[in-house]
Amino acid sequence: MPSLTNRSASIPFYGQVSWANFIDWFVTICLVAIIASMTTLLGGIRAETHLKILPLYGALLFLHGLWVALTKNTSRRISLIPVLFLPFIVWLVLGNLLWNSVSWRGWQSLIYVLEGFLFFWVFVNNVRTRAHLAFIITALFTMSLVAALNGLYQFFHNPASIVGTLGGVTITLSELYHGQATGTFADPNSFAVYVLILLPVTIIATVVRRFPYLLRALFGYISVMLLACIIFTQVLWAIFTCIPVFSLIAWLCFERSKVRIYFALISSTLFLGLASAFINLTPSFAHNIESSLVESIEGTRLEVWVESLRIAASSPFSGKGAGSFSSELEQSSRLSTVNYWQTPHSDVIQFILEHGLIGVICLALPLWWIISRAYLRFKQESVGHRLKSRRGKWMPMNRMFLSMALSSVCILFFCCVISKVFVLPAFLLIGALAVGILVKLSFTRTLIMPQGHRVPYFCILVGLFSGISFAVTGRAVLAAQAHEAIAAERLNQIVTKRVHISGDVALLDSIFSEFNWATMLCPGHVDAWVGLSVTQSLKVYQRPEEASQIGLIAKEYALNATTLSQDYWRGWAQLGVAYALCGDYFYAENAFEKALELAPNNSNTNYQWGSFLSHFPERRAEAISAVQRSLEINPENQEARRLRQKLLLL
Structure with missing residues (x-):
């Protein structure tokens, strides 16, 4: 029977037969499991997904420490390039501790950033062979x-189809996106970004001479599927982005200018022709295109961009803190928006607003150095070399990997400028993977680990301790966010359907329990304290005779929120509601005035102020004015509309 190993004690594709290589394969599988879980479960946007994945990060760090311990002394080298990103992480922590008014959201952002950093660190220092990378x-x-x-499947069969999450939460696709392809994400925009990032990888593997013809044909088929998916997303900017993608691929893959021009022109013409035909043959697509070109929609986005830059200019160096964009926009004194803007649809603008120029420098300088070194290495690689057993020139493997990584990084940055990307943690991991490939192919591992009999045990203990610490610490923050998000969604549903007025009290009790769990896991979670106060206040519809007692409890929760964050309008608005239930109208008016001072152009703030004033007949005109202002900001505010009708009838 022939041996599985050759004379050098290695197995084809698997590599060297050793404990270090065995553990390295486990590390590689763990990396794949993490990124697969993120990208196939709505991009990791739900905190429940991260709760299930956190043990994988703990296992990843332990396996990394075990691998370092088992590696021979002669090859026990690690790369220090990931350390260059530590100043940005330190800056993010300082922002949460010192000046971030929504620090509970900042800690969640920190967990996601640490996930990306740990993924980047392990990928750069492990994954030692081309087989692992392949x-x-x-x-x-x-x-x-x-x-x-x-x-x-969504486009041709079931428009409402959507993947689930690991948290057991039922997810339904928004009716706005029915008929558009969303893939494994919750919106077509994110799916379009995902396809655009991976598209160069499949096209480069198709057009360059490196793989057998059958494999290249398979890559070509995948490329056609991805291009079709971009069209089926019906996202106009993504369709036009394919033109610079084709040009970038042509520039990276071909040596002669004539071939580059022909490839870019032919591929762009064919793709745009196919997209145009599809638009003409699909009425829903044409309607979506017309809707996306409406002046009010794009004008609103431009207004948000301008206002975001104005907010950033008020704190240019330090920024407002991680996760602060939505609250800062809600509290804008110059712009009134109807919808809840979690992101300005430009990650670059959001990053400048939240982290300031210092944060930009801390992140941009290491990235610029890595990309510039990778580009120099790319230029040093030959376009092709001849093999004895094959005809023509074949692209070297390193140049092909560099082409794939450079093109993906460039497209990722372009998407960050004109759209939202890193609102999904999965894209952070994909970006870390692309930059990690550039580091592995452009830098050498220079730091030699200390030698000694106790060093392996120390490495194992450090890996085990860091893995457990990260999993335990991150779990508290993410679990609190998961409970708060679920409770907030249920609370909005019962308020919209007015179930709290005559429905089952058990529904409010279950929501109250979710908010309570969030405050227990993360006592600094202000949104959870506000949610507790709101849920407690709604109980007055079931037991109006106990309004004072209910208000006292709601007031304590709201006071906790305002103590933790004195510049958050939701806390002050809810404190005003709680004081009003207690009968302390003087303090209630002060709280509402503080909320209006923080968020003068917020529809809910003006509605709550008008609702408070409506209880005083002599201030009826002020109440009508406040409610009218609420409807001017958001004409779809049904509570404000009902209150205005009531005031006009009196």
Whole structure:
């Protein structure tokens, strides 16, 4: 029977037969499991998904420490390039501790950033062979196929189809996106970004001479599927972005200018022709295109961009803190928005607002150095070399990997300028993977680990301790966010359907329990304290005779919120409601005035102020004015509309 190993004690594709290589394969599988879980479960936007994935990060750090311990002394080298990003992490922590008015959201952002950093660190220092890297890229291809097939299924068969989450929460696709492909994400915009990032990988693997013809044909088929998915998302900016994608691929893959021009022109013409035909043949697509070109929609986005830059200019160096964009926009004194803007649809603008120029420098300088070094290495690689057993020139493997990573990084940055990307943590991991490939192919591992009999045990203990610490610490923050998000969604549903007026009290009790769990897990979570106060206040509809007692409890919760964050309008508005239930109208008016001072152009703040004034007949005119202002900001505010009708009838 022939041996599985050769004379150098290695197995084809698997590599060297050693404990270090065995653990390295486990690390690679763990990396694939993390990124697969993120990208196939709504991009990791739900905190419940991260709760299930956190143990994988703990296992990843332990395996990394075990791998370092088992590596021979001669090859026990690590790369220090990831350390260059530590100043940005320190800056983020300082912002949460010192000046971030919504620090509970900042800590959640910190967990996501640490996930990306740990993924980047382990990928750069592990994944030592091309086989490991090829395994990860193959897994990416598989995930892209899953997303593409689900997108095609949505478009041709079931428009409301959507993937689930690991948290057991029922997710339904918004009716706004029915008929558009969303893949494994919750909106077509995120799916379009995902496809655009992976598209260069499949096209480069198709057009360059490196793989057998059958494999190149498979990559070409995947590329056609991804291009079709971009069209089926019906996202106009993503369709036009394919033109610079084709030009970038042509510039990276071909040596002669004539071939570059021909490839870019032919591919762009064919794709735009196919997209135009599809638009003409699909009425819903044409309607979506017309809607996206409406002046009010794009004008609102431009207004948000301008206002975001104005807010950033008020604190140019330090920024407002991680996760503060939505609250800052809600409290804007110059702009009134109807919808809840979680992101300005430009990650660059959001990053400048939240982290300031110092944060930009801390992140941009390491990235610029890595990309510039990778580009120099790319230029040093030959376009192709001849093999004895094959005809023509074949692209070297390193140049092909560099082409894929550079193109993905460039497209990722372009998407960050004109759209929202890093609102989904999955894209942070994909970006870390692309930059990690550039580091592995452009830098050498320079730091030699200390040698000694106790060093391996120390490495194992450090890996075990750091893995457990990160999993335990991150779990408290993410679990609190998960409970708060679920409770807030249920609370909005019962308020919209007015179930709290005559419905089952058990519904409010279950929501109250969720908010309570959030405050127990993370006592600094202001949104959870506000939610507790709101839920407690709604009980007055069931027991109006106990309004004072209910108000006293609601007041304590709201006071906790305002104590933790004195510049958050929701806390002060809810404190005004609680004081009003207690009968302390003087303090209630002061609280509402503080909320209006913080968020003068917020529809809910003006409605709550008008609702408070409506109880005083002599201030009826002020109440009508406040409610009218609320409806001017948001004409769909049904509570304000009902209150205005009531005031006009009196």
